[in-house]
Amino acid sequence: MPELTLNNGVTIPQLGFGVFQVPAEETQRVVEDAFEAGYRHIDTAAAYRNEAGVxxxxxxxxxxxxxxxxxTKLRNGEQGEAYDAFQRSRDALGLEVIDLYLIHWPVPSQGLFTQAWKEMEKLYQDQHIRAIGISNFLSDHVDTLLKEAEVVPAVNQIEVHPTFQQGDLATKCRDLGIAVEAYSPLGQGKDLNAEQVALVAAAHGTTPAQVILAWHLAQGTIVIPKSADSTRMRENFGAADLSLTESELAAITALEAGARIGSDPAVAAFTQL
Structure with a gap:
């Protein structure tokens, strides 16, 4: 499995496994299946309510x-108590050290994400977290944070898939030394049906999902697909062995359509509690 080196020297498996929307009662089984398939990078969040299963x-x-x-990630409604929220996540996971801890959403209307970051910096400095980062931060949120931050975020986890690439934001993050991590990397399945993807999959004898995941990996993006089906888990994991040509990569990049699926981080304000 290819690894990326984050801006603080910590390495992260580039292809991980996400547990968003996996029911708590199924999480242990699903993650055990992911381990058996070969995954070693697991992405959860307090808001998913399945940290204990992980x-x-x-x-x-x-x-x-x-x-x-x-x-794992800090809930929106707990940005004012990031230190205590982290301890709850750590206890639920049964781990002394978390590899990567993210602010889940900026929630700019709260005006608390820089305060949360300061608490996370302390947890990082005290070596309770190996790397700290952000999620769903748009360009202006990144700018606001960096004005106050002592530690540059290691990662920005954002919605990225062929029909919604956030190219300007991704380029900015990489220029700042912030790795880009894609959630909903397959467009929640919608991008699998694109003709260009099907043609590339047919040419390589692979699945459309493997093609899209290989496209992400080729760009240096960290990617966290999810599936409760062990066969699909294994198929997705095989994307690490697939190399696409420049023309094939370009054909998938040409699918950009500005088709956001998730909430708009500029206005999202749910508490996740």
Whole structure:
């Protein structure tokens, strides 16, 4: 599995496994299946309410802790108590150290994300977190944070898929040394049906999902597909072995349509509590 080196020297498996919308009662089984398929990077969040299931799978796996990379995120409604919220996540996961901790959404209407970042910087400096980052931060949110930050975020996890690429934001982040991590990397399945994707998949004898994931990997993007089906997990994991030509990559990039699926971070203000 290819790895990327973050701006603080920590390495992260480029292809991970997300557990968004995985029910709490199914999470341990799903994550155990992901481990069996080969994944070592798991992405969860306090708002998903399944951190405990991830922790149970880690404990049952027997995989050495240093071989795993675990990400979780700060809930929007807990930005004013980031230190305590982190402790709750750490307890739920049963881990002493979290590999990557993210502010889940900026929620600019609260005006609290810089305060949360300061608390996360302390947790990072105290070595409770190996890397800290952000999620769903648009360009102006990044600028606001960097004016106050002592630590440059290691990652910005944003919605990216062929029909919604956020190219300007991704380029800005990379220029600042902030790695780009894609959620909804397949457009929640909608981008799998594109003719260009089907043609590339047919040419390589692979699945459309593998093609899109390989497109992400070729751009140096961290990507976290999810599936509760063990066969699809294994298929997706195989994207790491697929190399696309420049013309194939360009054909997928040409699918850009500005088709955001998730909430707009400029106005999103849900608490997640």
């Amino acid at each position: 922790g149970a799978a880690i404990a049952a796996s027997g995989i050495p802790r240093e071989e795993l990379f675990i990400t």
